Amino acid sequence: MGRVVTPAGFGPLRRKEDVRLVRGRGRFVDDIALPGMLHGAILRSPHAHARIVSVDTSAAESHPKVRVVLTGADLAARDMAWMPTASHDVAAVLACGKVHFQGQEVAFVAAEDRYAARDALALIEVEYEPLPAVVDARTALGPGAPLVRDEQPGRTDNHVFDWESGDAAATDAEFAAAEHVSACDLVYPRVHPAPLETCGIVADADPVEGRLTVHATTQAPHTHRVLYSRIAGVPEHRIRVVAPDIGGGFGNKVAMYPGYLCAVVASTVTGRPVKWTEDRSENLMASSFARDYHMRGEIAATRDGRILAVRVQVLADHGAFNATSQPSAFPAGFFGVFTGSYDLRAAHCRVTGVHTNKAPGGVAYACSFRITEASYLVERLVDVLAHDLGLDPARLRMANLLRPEQFPHPTPTGWEYDSGDYPATLGLALEIAGYDELRAEQAALRAGYERTGRGRLLGIGLSFFTEAVGAGPRRTMDIMGLGMADGADLRVHPSGDAVLAVSCMSQGQGHETTFAQLIGHELGIPADRVQVVQGDTDRTPFGLGTYGSRSTAVSGAATVVAARRVRERARLVAGAILEIDPADLEWVPGRWQVRGNPTVGVSLTEIAAAAYSGRELPDDVEGQLDASCVYNPPNLTFPCGAYLCVVEVDPVTGEVRVRRFVAVDDCGVRINPMIVAGQVHRGLADGIGMALMELITFDPDGNHLAASFMDYLLPTSMECPSWELGETVTPSPHHPIGAKGVGESATVGSPAAVVNAVLDAIGVRHADMPLTPAQVWRAVQGRPLRPDLAIR
Known part of the structure; x- marks a missing residue:
């Protein structure tokens, strides 16, 4: 050689x-116009939970521009009423007999233009028998809770799965012997990827060639081709899936949605191409959400702050169908990486999944399969521990981080971190920020506020995360039986x-x-x-x-x-x-x-x-x-990062301003530093949004309360500071060039840093996201938090 x-x-x-x-000059799905193309629209349920007594489509079918109307019964006649999900559940394409969440697809219309298709929806008469809804994962398993999936034979409750990771006995022993235990109940609320471009498809079933060509906003074209083949019974070699330019995905465009399959069926029935593009409200109401975890975390330590063990119980809200896009062997995703970046003796987590009357499909939204929730949990626990022991959160972290000589590091939950120099990464973040000077400024501002009762409070929040990316290897990871190579x-x-x-x-x-x-x-x-x-x-x-x-x-x-x-x-x-x-x-x-x-x-x-x-x-x-x-990767890669957020909080109004944000990432060898910086900028903005404003919430009847950007708030440049970036580089030993990946790291690490900063400013042990001005004001006043956010 x-x-x-x-x-x-x-x-x-x-x-x-x-x-x-x-x-x-980009070419997006909505730019595609084929000869004779029809336009699709979806009739959606106004109810979160209801029986469908009858569906009358005759008036819509009589509309002069309508070419086909599809219902659940029509799809059932084609054996296409249900589609498999990545989590080995099945989801209704069009509701059959019952609707399970507000916004669920009930009927599909294809017409000569999009206006006629939308007009025809109003001509479809559906008689519903409303049923009680359950939208709180904490009550979904309780006695008398409405049964979400009663179409499944033998089902008597809303339980989806139980999964655990780590050594329960060893962890319990560490807690029993520990000098100090801190605990905290946390909510990581439901949020949405909200890409700039919504989901859409142009389906063209060619009856002459016997081929199906699909242009779709998909992050996984080959996976979608397999699903079309399995559902529609068309051989894969006769299906072509094309994903043109995509205007953002963030995990939202991994899943296959009912509108895609309805467009395929409508094209097959009419012999003409069919385009379907959802509007913003449809995207926010019915496409894949993220997060929605209720977590109780405990951390055991010595009195001087040596962290010994972590113990976690999680309630995961999976909505009406278990459609999460994550490896089959990990029903709770990679939540087992909740041990974070610390040298622990033991750890154990138990995750329970439940059904509720909400949209399904928890996605890997800018995170590697639930690691964002896990990182948020452990970084909040470390800050709570620092609060309870009266220790500096930066020094507490530095004392407990894994050392370079400990890599490759087998974690207590069975993962093996490949490489890292965690102390150097945290040290660089503290140096860039001028940590000691910030603490001195914070003390001066607090003293002035206590004297005068006026002014802003300064908060300094830290987080240190380890992410697991690059899913494979094939021997342990698959989605729907498809190996992740x-x-x-x-x-x-x-x-x-x-x-x-x-x-x-x-x-x-x-x-x-x-x-x-x-x-x-x-x-x-x-x-x-x-x-x-x-x-x-x-x-x-x-x-x-x-x-x-x-x-x-x-x-x-x-x-x-x-x-x-x-x-x-x-x-x-x-x-x-x-x-x-x-x-x-x-x-x-x-x-x-x-x-x-x-x-x-x-x-x-x-x-x-x-x-x-x-x-x-x-x-x-x-x-x-x-x-x-x-x-076929031999292992995941494990990028890490140290983030420091500085906020100013007005305790009178609850207003939060992010003044500085320092992000030091170790993503292994960097191919293009400009692209890395852009990815980090995007993720940091994501974190500010989730920490301070983003929330998908529902009323007790299951009505969606954030179906537009008037209600679902996203961060803009006005809420974001000038990011201050740094880097350390520890190449992955098993990747051909030592790269680890960075696209989602900032979203993993930033929410905890922002929340820790706000709570540090106001001196409160814990409050749940999003820390809106009202939520911060309540926390300052010591009043109960909003009932839809507070852990019971």
Whole structure:
């Protein structure tokens, strides 16, 4: 094997895709217009829980522009009334006999234009028999609770699953012997990914070719193709799923929604393409939510703050159908990583899932399968412990963090962290922030407030998180039986230009740039000469898509391995060109050259031309310059970060202003620092939103109270400070280039930092998110918190 000289490291590069996107030349699903295309609309239930007595579609069917109306009975006649979910449940496509949540799909109309389709919905007469609803996970398992899924034979309660992780006996022993135990009840409320572009599809069932072509806003095109095949009975080779440009996903576009299948059926029935695009209210009411966890956490420690063990009980609200998109073996996602970044002796968690009359489908919303909830829990517990023991929260964390020599680190709950220098990461965050100076300023402002009763209070909040990303490996992780390995196909053309096809799918992360840089790093091809193909099942290898920060960790690794295979093939061709033993060659970026004589060599462009030519090649080289890889990661990767938030709080009004935010991330080797910074900025804004304003809530009858951006508040630039970023780098030892992933890290770490800062300012032990001005004011006054947020 020839010696490989490592090329120069990665660096900042402006995003290739922005050239078209900022000029309005992106191509989104709603831009697609096919000849003869119909437009779909969905009739949704006004009730959270009700029997369907009758559905009369005759008036709608008589509308001159309506071409088809579908009901649950119509789909049942086609054996398509129910669809499988990632969590081995089944969900109704159109409600059959009963509606389970407000906004559930009851009927689908396809008409000549979208206005006629919407008008026709009003012509459908549905008689409902309202039923009592349950919207509180804490009462859903209680006696007399309405039964959400009574269509399931033998079901007598709303229980979904029980799952536990860690050693209960060892943890109980640590707690029994501990000098101090702190406990806290927390709610991580239901929130929504709320992407800029809502979900949509254009389905085109071609009766001549017998092919189904689907353009959809999906983060997982190959997974959707499998589902269409299983539900509709169409062979996979006759289905093409295309995901064009996507205007944000954040996990919301992993799932398959009833509107997608209805569009497919309507296209099959009419023989014409059918487009369906949801509006904002539909997106907020009926598409996949996130979070909705009720948690009780306990932390055992010595009196001087040595953390010994953590114990957790969780109630997980899964809505009407268990449709969470997470690996089959982990019904509570990766919540087992709740041990965080600390050197614990023992840990144990127990998670119970329940059904309620809410929309289903908890997604990996900008987090790797429930790690955001787990990180929030442990970081709140550490602050509560610091509060109870009278210790500085920064020094408490520093004393308990895992040390570099402890990696690879087996956690008490069975995970193995790959690498990290946690003390250096926290130390850098404290240094950037000027932590001691901030504490001095805080003390001065508090003293002034206590003297005058006026002014703002300063709060300093910390969080330290470890995330688990890059789902695989295949032996332990799957979704619906599909292994979580990703593919990459690479071809270098005779010109030396390259085309890379990957199974992940960008929703704004900059894949076209990042993956072109990976090829440039391995082969020396300029990024502008690398075309990255994604989102088309006819042109890309199989894979489970982009979510849970899988892109660089899995598809990126597949890309690097494929590029190295091309490079090795190029070495053999170069040996033939130079008439030299390939073992005597060494690689420099873009060129194989003779070891010890760099003037004699051949460029990759010349090698590519030769590989496609009539030149005589070695017997084991077939010609051309291409390679493929299916990458099955040996382990997850474990990025980490230390975040510090500084807030000013007006105790009179409860107003919170985020003054500073310092984020130090260790995501392993960084491919493009500009893209990393952009991903972190987005996640930090996410955290501010969840900590201070975002909330999906319901009244006791199950009416959705946040179905527009007038009620569901999102952060803007006005609420966000100028982010202060830092980095440490500990490469992942098992990833081909040492990358770990960063797309969701900031969302994992930032909510706890913001909440800890606000509570630090007002001197309150705990209050639940979102810390709206009213919630902060109540906490300052010592009054009961809002009943829909407070733990009973």
